[in-house]
Amino acid sequence: MPLLLAIAALLLGLTGRAAASDPERSVVQITTFSQQPVWDAPWRFDSVRRASGTGFLVRGKRIMTNAHVVSWAKQILVHRYQDPRPYVAKVKFIGHDCDLALLELENDEFFEGMQALEIGDLPPVRSTVVTIGYPAGGEQISYTRGVVSRIEVQSYVHVGNRAYLAAQTDAAINPGNSGGPVIQDDKVVGVAFQGLPGLENTGFFIPTTLVNHFLKDVEDGGYKGFPQAGIRLMQLQNPAYRKMLKMPDNNLGTRIDHIFAAPASKKLLKLDDVLLKAGDYEVGSDGTILYHGNRVSVSVVFNEFQHGESIHLKLWRDGSELELDLPLEVISDDREEGNLYDTLPRYHVYGGLVFMPLCRDLMKSIGGNWTDPGNADLLYELFYRKHDKPETVRKEPIVLTSILAHRSNANFSLRGRLLVDKINGVKINQMEDVIKGFATENGTGQHVLEFYPEHGIECLDRKASTAAQSEILKSNGITNDRRL
Amino acid sequence: MKLFLSLIMVLGVVLVPSPLQAADNARVKQWEKSIVTLEVTRKIYDYQQPWTRRSDQTVKSGVVTGPNELLTTAEYLQDRTLIRVQKGGRGKWFEGDVAWIDYHANLAIVTVKEPGFWRDLAALPVSAKVPTRGQADLVRWRNGALEAREVNINRLTVKRGKLTYIDLLQMEIDTEMAGIGWSETIIKDGKIVGLSSTREERSLTAIPSHFIKRCLDSRRAGAFPGLGYFAFVWQRGDNPPLMNYFKLPGEPRGVVVSDVPANMVPKNALHRRDVILEIDGLPVDSQGDYKDADYGNLLLENLATHAHWAGDKVHLKVWREGREVLTEYQLPKADYKVEVVPDALFDTEPEYLILGGLVFQPLTIPYLQSWGADYQRKAPFRLSYASQQKASSETPSVVVLSAVLPDSFNIGYQEARWLLLDQMNGRKISNLRDIQAAIKESKNGFHVLLFQDGDNLRRAVLDANSLDQANERILKRYGIDEPTRMGLATK
Numbered sequence: 016m017p018l019l020l021a022i023a024a025l026l027l028g029l030t031g032r033a034a035a036s037d038p039e040r041s042v043v044q045i046t047t048f049s050q051q052p053v054w055d056a057p058w059r060f061d062s063v064r065r066a067s068g069t070g071f072l073v074r075g076k077r078i079m080t081n082a083h084v085v086s087w088a089k090q091i092l093v094h095r096y097q098d099p100r101p102y103v104a105k106v107k108f109i110g111h112d113c114d115l116a117l118l119e120l121e122n123d124e125f126f127e128g129m130q131a132l133e134i135g136d137l138p139p140v141r142s143t144v145v146t147i148g149y150p151a152g153g154e155q156i157s158y159t160r161g162v163v164s165r166i167e168v169q170s171y172v173h174v175g176n177r178a179y180l181a182a183q184t185d186a187a188i189n190p191g192n193s194g195g196p197v198i199q200d201d202k203v204v205g206v207a208f209q210g211l212p213g214l215e216n217t218g219f220f221i222p223t224t225l226v227n228h229f230l231k232d233v234e235d236g237g238y239k240g241f242p243q244a245g246i247r248l249m250q251l252q253n254p255a256y257r258k259m260l261k262m263p264d265n266n267l268g269t270r271i272d273h274i275f276a277a278p279a280s281k282k283l284l285k286l287d288d289v290l291l292k293a294g295d296y297e298v299g300s301d302g303t304i305l306y307h308g309n310r311v312s313v314s315v316v317f318n319e320f321q322h323g324e325s326i327h328l329k330l331w332r333d334g335s336e337l338e339l340d341l342p343l344e345v346i347s348d349d350r351e352e353g354n355l356y357d358t359l360p361r362y363h364v365y366g367g368l369v370f371m372p373l374c375r376d377l378m379k380s381i382g383g384n385w386t387d388p389g390n391a392d393l394l395y396e397l398f399y400r401k402h403d404k405p406e407t408v409r410k411e412p413i414v415l416t417s418i419l420a421h422r423s424n425a426n427f428s429l430r431g432r433l434l435v436d437k438i439n440g441v442k443i444n445q446m447e448d449v450i451k452g453f454a455t456e457n458g459t460g461q462h463v464l465e466f467y468p469e470h471g472i473e474c475l476d477r478k479a480s481t482a483a484q485s486e487i488l489k490s491n492g493i494t495n496d497r498r499l
Numbered sequence: 500m501k502l503f504l505s506l507i508m509v510l511g512v513v514l515v516p517s518p519l520q521a522a523d524n525a526r527v528k529q530w531e532k533s534i535v536t537l538e539v540t541r542k543i544y545d546y547q548q549p550w551t552r553r554s555d556q557t558v559k560s561g562v563v564t565g566p567n568e569l570l571t572t573a574e575y576l577q578d579r580t581l582i583r584v585q586k587g588g589r590g591k592w593f594e595g596d597v598a599w600i601d602y603h604a605n606l607a608i609v610t611v612k613e614p615g616f617w618r619d620l621a622a623l624p625v626s627a628k629v630p631t632r633g634q635a636d637l638v639r640w641r642n643g644a645l646e647a648r649e650v651n652i653n654r655l656t657v658k659r660g661k662l663t664y665i666d667l668l669q670m671e672i673d674t675e676m677a678g679i680g681w682s683e684t685i686i687k688d689g690k691i692v693g694l695s696s697t698r699e700e701r702s703l704t705a706i707p708s709h710f711i712k713r714c715l716d717s718r719r720a721g722a723f724p725g726l727g728y729f730a731f732v733w734q735r736g737d738n739p740p741l742m743n744y745f746k747l748p749g750e751p752r753g754v755v756v757s758d759v760p761a762n763m764v765p766k767n768a769l770h771r772r773d774v775i776l777e778i779d780g781l782p783v784d785s786q787g788d789y790k791d792a793d794y795g796n797l798l799l800e801n802l803a804t805h806a807h808w809a810g811d812k813v814h815l816k817v818w819r820e821g822r823e824v825l826t827e828y829q830l831p832k833a834d835y836k837v838e839v840v841p842d843a844l845f846d847t848e849p850e851y852l853i854l855g856g857l858v859f860q861p862l863t864i865p866y867l868q869s870w871g872a873d874y875q876r877k878a879p880f881r882l883s884y885a886s887q888q889k890a891s892s893e894t895p896s897v898v899v900l901s902a903v904l905p906d907s908f909n910i911g912y913q914e915a916r917w918l919l920l921d922q923m924n925g926r927k928i929s930n931l932r933d934i935q936a937a938i939k940e941s942k943n944g945f946h947v948l949l950f951q952d953g954d955n956l957r958r959a960v961l962d963a964n965s966l967d968q969a970n971e972r973i974l975k976r977y978g979i980d981e982p983t984r985m986g987l988a989t990k
Contacts, residue, residue: 247957252911255962259945272957287958388875391884399881402952426738426751461744469732470757470771474740 038198039156041072041132044094044149045080045118045194046101049087054380055416057360057371058493063089069148069195070118071203073230074131078104078118080194081208082111083173086356091118095125096156108233111356112240114173114208115221115229116194134230135202137222137307138163138182146186146207146218148195161186161218168312169219172209175375176353179241180306180315181208181219188218224319232321239322242343244284245277248313250301251289257300260289261334267291268331269302269313276405279342285332292329293317317343351375351411352398361446363497366462366480367419367487368427370435370449373397373412381432389431392468396434411445415466419491423483429471436467446499526689527638527647531587532621534684535561536640537571537609538592540581542848546869547902549849549860550979554580559681560639561609562691563622564715569595569609570625572682572696572706573602574662576609577845584611586620588640599718602845603663603726603833605696605706606714625715626690629670629707631655631794635687637672637679637695637703650674650685652692655707657798661696664842665728665833666800668710669696672703679703709793710804717808727809727830729800731769732758737785745774746821751785752776753818754799761891764829770819777816778802803830839896840864840886852931852983854938854946855961856904856973857912859920861930862886862897879917881953896929900950904977908962908969915956922949931985938966 045068053059068084070093078093085091085106092101102125104118120126138144146159161184169181184197188207197205197220205220232238249272251257254264262268268289274280291297293316296304303310320326325340351374360377363370371377373396378385386394393414401408415433418424435443438452439462453462461474488496536558543555561571561584569584576582582595593616600607611617631654636647651673660667670693672685680698684691685705693705717723733754736742742751753774763769776782778799781789788796791805807813809832817824835841842864849866852859860866862885870878875886885897900918903909920928923937924947938946941963948959962969970982 247954249956249958250911253909253960255945256911256960258962259943259947259960273952384876386876386880388883388887391875391880391887394880395884399884399953402954426740428735428738428741459744461740463744471734472741472755472757472772473738474744476740476743479740 038071038132038196038201039147039158040096041129042096042147042156042196043070043072043078044068044156045070045078045084045104046092046094047085047088048090050089051087052359054360054371054376057362057369057498058364058495067149067151067191068193069191069207071147071194071196072126072129072131073117073134073203076119076123076126076131077107078120079206079226080116080118081173081206082109082114082116082356083208084194085109085116085118086111086173093118093120093125095129108229108238109357110229110232110238110240111174111354112171112177113179113221113225113229114171115206115226117230117233132196132198133202134223134226135199135204137166137224138199138204139308140165142199144184144186144204144220145198146184146188146192146195146220147198148192148207150187150189150191152189152191157192159187161216164217166222166307166309166311168314174353176349177241178312178314179225179318180222180311182222184218184220185216186218187216188220192218224315228319228321240345240347241318242320242322242324243277243346244317244326244341244343245275245280245346246271246284247273247275248290248302252300260287260331262289262331266300267297268300269298275346276348277344277346279344283339283341284330288337289331290328291331291336294319294326359498361498363446363449363499364419364488364491364493365449365453365496366475366483367421367424368415368464368475369417369419370413370446371416372446373414373434377414377416392434393432409444413443413446413449415464419487421483421487421490423479423487424475427473427475429466429473433466433471434468435464436470437463437465439463450497450499527636527645529621530623530638530647530684530686531645532619533563533623534638534640534645535563535569535620536585536588537561537569537595537682538583538585539575539579541575542578542580544578544849544865546849546860546863546866549851549858549901550981550984552848557681560683562684562694563620564608564625564691565622565719567610567617568598568622569611570691570694570711570715571607571609572661572694573600573605573607574682574696576600576607577602582609584609584616585640586616588645589643599723601714601723601725602835602843603660603665604667604710604714605660605662606694606711608715608718623684623686624690625712626687626692626708627712628793629655629692629709630687633687635672635685635692637674637676637683637685639679639681639683647686648674648676650676650703652685652687653702655794655797657801661704662843662845663726663833664835664838665726665803666798667726667804668707668794668797668801670705670707672705673701674698674703675701676703724808724810724832726804726833727807727811728803728833729828730760730763730831731756731828733775733787733799735786736774742774742785745772745818747774747818753783753785754787756817760831760889762831764831765827768826768828769815769817772819773824774818775799775815776818776823777814779806779814809833837890839888839890839894840867841896847986848984850931850983850985851901852934852985853904853970853973853979854934855966855969856906856909857900857915857948857959857961858902858904859898859931859934860901862899862919866899866901881919881951882917885919893927894929898928898930898934904973906969906973906976908965908973912956912959915959918950918953918955920948921951923947931983935983938963 070078070080091104093104107117107119109116164183166182192207195207196203248269251270271288322345325342330337413435439455439457441452557575561569564570583592584595593611595609598608598610653671683695685693692708697704753776756773791797812827867874867878898920905913924940926937946961
């Protein structure tokens with residue numbers, strides 16, 4: 016019996032070593048068939064597109080990959096290393112902010128002979144890493160070696176309005192590599208995720224600090240995301256500014272220049288508070304900390320916390336030090352400023368008029384020139400009003416995006432994408448108000464639509480538009496007049 | 500001999516002008532006494548470095564319209580340092596001077612003091628009526644010879660003027676001629692019918708003589724009041740349900756007032772949601788056109804300049820709350836300064852103020868144009884968006900931090916730029932004079948600057964005690980003569 020146990024342990028040990036030294040056995044090819052909605056005709060979908068990416072097995076029989084690999088997927092197929100059989104997978108958790116996702120498979124056979132890859136630490140700059148994946152240009156697994164060039168906060172392009180820590184490497188990261196592990200000393204030190212157009216030999220991977228945050232976040236069965244303090248920090252290097260704040264003449268401290276909507280920050284922090292220490296990290300006058308040997312933005316420390324946790328801060332306020340615990344929350348009221356995924360666009364069609372909430376994806380549907388001056392009012396509403404006139408911000412600005420031509424609306428003279436102010440006197444703060452507005456009687460026989468900021472006005476004949484509704488929907492192939 | 504005679508005959512056919520050609524040559528010949536060439540030297544400013552300037556020369560055309568009176572467009576006469584005039588297409592240049600100019604009208608009268616200049620020159624009459632179609636001659640001096648080329652008048656239309664934000668009647672001309680749009684004279688039946696202003700592809704825009712004549716007559720009478728315009732915003736009224744909502748009987752007609760200016764005179768002349776049915780007794784259709792007795796359908800904006808000047812009262816019939824109302828609207832004067840971001844700065848050096856290396860300028864269209872003609876796409880969004888806003892009593896104009904000249908004094912702010920300054924030392928900032936006043940109001944030895952909230956720096960602090968010393972050092976290091984320039988005329 017003792018001999019038997021010893022052999023079993025040896026076998027396990029051998030299996031473990033085999034997995035560690037052959038990480039490709041834990042790396043899978045992911046093929047997706049996805050379909051996105053058409054943002055300027057939200058009841059329609061684009062044609063189904065095939066794409067591929069990479070994933071790898073992590074503990075708990077889950078495949079980790081990038082969120083952008085599996086976004087809008089109608090079907091996800093996973094191929095094991097050198098196994099022709101496709102396995103159907105589905106998304107268990109997805110974090111669009113950090114571009115990570117976990118897949119699960121119904122068929123347990125898939126995991127036979129596979130070992131979860133171990134998650135390592137943040138790799139040192141100049142150290143060597145290997146990316147493993149299934150990039151374009153072939154069907155077989157690919158290995159590329161490179162060094163970690165630098166580690167700093169980068170924009171995460173999948174969501175478009177978030178920036179987190181990212182590691183840059185000269186190991187080739189090409190389409191298809193996305194979601195693949197970046198390996199060092201047989202451990203995963205990152206997840207390949209994006210490149211920079213125009214820059215050669217430059218790829219980025221998501222470091223394990225974010226990977227671990229994501230894995231911990233989903234432990235309670237749901238993904239919430241990365242919390243934020245809701246503040247804007249500005250460097251505090253001008254001698255006069257430091258002097259006015261009675262700050263010592265050293266290289267420490269960054270200034271709170273703006274406090275956004277986060278309630279805890281509004282309550283506990285003040286403008287011109289100087290952040291001296293965040294968690295265990297001293298904050299430099301340029302807003303950076305020394306983090307695993309890298310000088311990076313202090314936001315990295317805030318990103319280590321989970322939603323609802325508190326970060327301990329040391330501040331300088333009114334000439335003396337102050338310590339407090341700041342609760343952190345996930346901020347989602349700027350969601351529409353980023354790219355939206357996996358949630359079909361809300362819309363309402365009435366009398367041929369198509370109403371949709373204002374969001375970045377809607378703006379992108381205008382085409383390559385969506386930042387042109389002709390769209391200035393929409394851009395301002397989406398990105399800037401909250402800064403300039405926060406008291407006038409609407410919960411969900413609604414846009415009259417198009418008019419489906421019909422004799423009942425043929426003389427509607429205002430054209431283009433218009434922000435809707437009121438319908439039949441009902442102020443439009445969100446899509447539900449559009450429904451409410453059209454249901455509101457005003458005794459004139461007309462539906463009255465008012466627009467902003469130019470104060471335009473237009474009308475639809477009530478009877479004619481109600482009578483035309485089904486004909487317009489039918490002739491445009493719209494099965495439902497709304498998606499709320 | 501036969502061969503010799505034949506040659507003479509053939510040559511004769513070629514060399515002897517036909518009676519028609521001779522008449523044409525005589526016609527063109529007489530214009531030689533009226534068309535002149537102007538050479539304008541003027542200052543050009545770099546709004547990214549408003550303390551710098553260079554000079555530039557432009558050659559354009561003019562035409563004699565009366566005693567000591569050369570008519571030309573106002574364009575390229577701004578910020579002038581020297582005007583020289585040449586007659587006959589060659590020979591001596593005479594120094595000229597501007598006797599009258601109106602940039603909104605894009606018209607100027609240049610005169611020459613030297614009496615000898617006017618000898619042998621003859622005025623061309625300005626036609627009171629403009630042809631809406633047909634052929635005319637475009638005339639200019641070119642390489643010492645008077646060039647008269649046939650062009651086709653295509654239509655008259657009301658659109659934004661070349662140098663103004665108001666809509667004016669303009670003549671559209673089809674031509675394949677290149678290098679035109681420099682105030683060449685358009686002549687028909689021996690009279691001036693237009694003055695060229697812009698060429699785009701094969702279309703030439705000209706200022707019609709009807710408008711020119713009104714301006715010149717007013718100027719000669721010594722009382723040119725300036726151009727007026729409709730400052731309200733309207734939308735088309737051709738949607739029957741909209742007119743039904745307003746309970747306007749009959750077919751849709753008139754236009755709907757969607758916004759009125761805050762400083763309208765009289766204050767309640769127009770209401771938002773008024774339907775303008777008539778202007779000066781002329782019915783306005785649902786597209787915003789009226790039927791002009793001479794020129795057919797034209798946009799209603801033309802009625803502000805067709806027979807009126809700034810300050811005139813225009814009589815309106817509007818549909819308001821279910822009944823017709825007669826009202827009067829006083830035309831405001833076209834003035835670049837009424838815009839929160841002025842469209843143009845003519846004959847004024849760009850203003851700036853350097854505060855410890857922080858360069859402040861009024862936000863103007865010429866500043867935005869330093870990003871190029873398509874500045875609305877290329878300039879920072881917040882700045883170009885500001886240019887589309889209306890001036891208000893709280894914000895009559897705005898000041899931009901355009902650049903920072905790096906120095907130890909402003910360390911920490913070197914990357915700050917293109918920010919709109921909201922307050923300084925608690926004082927609201929609308930122009931550079933406000934900053935000058937705020938400089939005297941430092942608190943506890945500091946200047947506190949508050950920029951408009953956005954996605955960038957909100958607050959900056961400067962040391963008030965060492966500001967003068969820093970200014971001196973920075974100006975010297977960057978080769979700038981003066982720390983500020985405000986409201987200086989270029990001449």
